[in-house]
Amino acid sequence: MLLAYEPTGELAEPSPTGVRLLGIEVPDRLGFPAMRHVFDLGDDAGLHVELDPLGDVRAYAVGYSFAGDEILTAL
Numbered sequence: 001m002l003l004a005y006e007p008t009g010e011l012a013e014p015s016p017t018g019v020r021l022l023g024i025e026v027p028d029r030l031g032f033p034a035m036r037h038v039f040d041l042g043d044d045a046g047l048h049v050e051l052d053p054l055g056d057v058r059a060y061a062v063g064y065s066f067a068g069d070e071i072l073t074a075l
Helices: none
Strands: 020-025 035-042 045-051 057-064 070-074
Touching: none
Parallel strands: none
Antiparallel strands: 020 035, 035 045, 045 057, 057 070
16 A cells, blocks of 8 residues: 655654654545554564544554564554
8 A cells, every 4th residue: 555645854864762654544434434554663573553533543563474464463
């Protein structure tokens, strides 16, 4: 899925802890668009924080298989 928003300038730089916002995706949830904030945590790990159309927030740890596929684990 393509990012709907990609930060620029200071927002695109890693924080002092090394976490970096890659952008915001817009997946379809319940027939409506949701917002998924995509963060890079370094060392082939990431975090997705998703806000669905009903206002529920879900977080997923993101890892990658040897084939490069995302593996999401609900937190």
